Amino acid sequence: MAAQNPEKQKTTSSEEVVSPNTPSAMDTSRIDLGHIEVLQILNEYGEVDKGLEPDFSNERLLEVYRAMVLARAFDKRMMTMQRQGRMGTFAPNIGQEACIIGQVTSLREDDWFAPSYRSFGAQIMRGWPMEHLMRLWAGFHDGFPPPNNVNDLPFSIVIGSHVLPAVGIGIGMKYKKKNNCVVVNYGDGASSQGAVSEALNFAAVYQAPVVFICENNGWAISTPTHKQTANEVLASHGVAHGMLSIRVDGNDILAMMCATKEATDRARAGEGPTFIEAVTFRMSLHTTADDPTVYRNDEEVKVWEARCPMARFETYLKNKGVLDTDSIKQTLASCEEEVIKARDTFYEMPPADPTEIFEHLYETFPMELQKQRAEYMQRLRQKGVGE
Ligand SMILES: Cc1ncc(C[n+]2csc(CCOP(=O)(O)OP(=O)(O)O)c2C)c(N)n1
Numbered sequence: 001m002a003a004q005n006p007e008k009q010k011t012t013s014s015e016e017v018v019s020p021n022t023p024s025a026m027d028t029s030r031i032d033l034g035h036i037e038v039l040q041i042l043n044e045y046g047e048v049d050k051g052l053e054p055d056f057s058n059e060r061l062l063e064v065y066r067a068m069v070l071a072r073a074f075d076k077r078m079m080t081m082q083r084q085g086r087m088g089t090f091a092p093n094i095g096q097e098a099c100i101i102g103q104v105t106s107l108r109e110d111d112w113f114a115p116s117y118r119s120f121g122a123q124i125m126r127g128w129p130m131e132h133l134m135r136l137w138a139g140f141h142d143g144f145p146p147p148n149n150v151n152d153l154p155f156s157i158v159i160g161s162h163v164l165p166a167v168g169i170g171i172g173m174k175y176k177k178k179n180n181c182v183v184v185n186y187g188d189g190a191s192s193q194g195a196v197s198e199a200l201n202f203a204a205v206y207q208a209p210v211v212f213i214c215e216n217n218g219w220a221i222s223t224p225t226h227k228q229t230a231n232e233v234l235a236s237h238g239v240a241h242g243m244l245s246i247r248v249d250g251n252d253i254l255a256m257m258c259a260t261k262e263a264t265d266r267a268r269a270g271e272g273p274t275f276i277e278a279v280t281f282r283m284s285l286h287t288t289a290d291d292p293t294v295y296r297n298d299e300e301v302k303v304w305e306a307r308c309p310m311a312r313f314e315t316y317l318k319n320k321g322v323l324d325t326d327s328i329k330q331t332l333a334s335c336e337e338e339v340i341k342a343r344d345t346f347y348e349m350p351p352a353d354p355t356e357i358f359e360h361l362y363e364t365f366p367m368e369l370q371k372q373r374a375e376y377m378q379r380l381r382q383k384g385v386g387e
Pocket residue numbers: 118157158159186187188189190191215217219220221282286
C-alpha cells in the first residue's frame with residue numbers, strides 16, 4: 001500500500017535517512033581535525049574537566065546562568081507573541097544559549113559586538129532592553145539602531161554582510177592604537193559567503209583585534225552543514241587564512257567563556273585575530289516562518305536534546321553548591337517576570353507612522369514619490385488608519 005503520510009514517506013527514503021549531521025564538537029570519528037584543537041570543559045552530563053576548570057567567581061557564574069535563562073524565557077515569550085499575531089518573524093535561539101552568551105562575556109562596554117540575527121541572548125547581555133529588541137523584531141525601524149550606550153552593530157539579516165565591517169572596525173582600533181576588540185558571529189551557512197573569506201583574509205593580514213565566532217549549528221535553514229561544505233571542520237577556515245583557530249563545544253558555556261576570553265586577551269595584546277568554531281545545534285525553527293519537520297529528522301533533534309547547554313550548566317552549578325532546586329525555580333520566575341514587563345512596555349509603545357516608508361531615501365523628495373505618498377495617505381484614510 002502506498003504511504004498515506006508524505007512526511008513519513010520522505011523521512012524513510014534513501015535521500016532522507018537520519019542525517020549524518022549530528023556530531024558534537026567532541027565526536028571526531030568521521031572528521032579529520034588536522035592540527036585543530038577541540039575544547040570542552042563541561043561535558044553533556046555536567047561533569048567538569050578539573051584540569052581545565054576556570055576560576056570564575058560564583059557570582060559571575062550565576063550572572064551568566066541567569067543570562068541564559070533570560071534568553072530562553074525571552075525566546076519562549078516571543079514565540080507565543082508571534083503565534084498570537086503580535087510579533088513579527090523572529091529567529092529563536094533555543095539550544096544555542098551557551099554559544100551565544102559565552103561569546104560576549106569577556107567583552108567590555110567599549111569593545112564592539114557585531115552579531116547576526118540569532119543573537120538576542122548576547123544583545124540583552126550587552127545592554128539592549130528587551131522591549132527594544134521586541135520593537136526591532138516587530139518591524140519598527142527605530143528598533144534597529146543600538147541603544148546609545150551600546151557599542152554594537154545592528155544585527156545583520158543579510159548573511160555574512162556584517163563580517164567585513166566588523167573587521168574594518170577592528171583595523172580602525174588598531175590604527176588608533178586602542179586597547180579594544182571586536183567579536184563578530186556568523187553561521188555555517190554564512191561561511192560560504194565570499195565576503196566572509198575576504199574578511200578573514202583582511203583580519204589576518206592586518207592582524208586586526210577581531211574574534212570570529214562561527215556558529216556551526218548544523219543547519220542553514222534546510223541545508224545541513226555536510227551539504228554546505230565538504231570540509232565540516234569550519235575552524236579550518238581560520239587556519240587557511242593564517243590565524244589561530246579552535247573548535248569549541250558550543251553547548252559548553254565554560255568552554256565558550258574561556259575560549260573567547262583567551263581570544264579577546266590576545267586581540268587586546270596586539271596578537272591579532274582568533275577563529276572560534278562553536279559547534280552547537282539549532283533546536284527550534286530557523287525562524288517562525290520555517291517548519292523543520294519537512295527537512296530534518298526528529299532523532300537528530302533528540303540527540304542534541306541530551307547535549308542541552310542549560311541542563312549541563314545547572315548540574316555543574318548544583319554540584320558546586322551555588323545553585324539548588326529552589327534557586328533554579330526563583331531564577332526562572334524572575335526572568336519570566338522581567339520578560340512580561342518588557343512585553344507590556346512594548347505593547348504600550350506608540351504604533352509606527354505608516355508614512356515613514358517614504359523617508360530616508362531622498363534629500364529632496366521627488367515629485368513622483370510625493371504623488372505616491374498622497375495617494376497612499378488617501379487610501380489609509382479610507383481604511384481609517386491614522387485618524
Ligand atoms: C545574502 C543572503 N542570502 C540568503 C539569505 C536567506 N537566508 C536567511 S538565513 C539563511 C541561512 C543562514 O544559515 P547560517 O548562516 O547557518 O545561520 P543560522 O540561521 O543557522 O544561525 C539564509 C540562506 C540571506 N538572509 N542573506
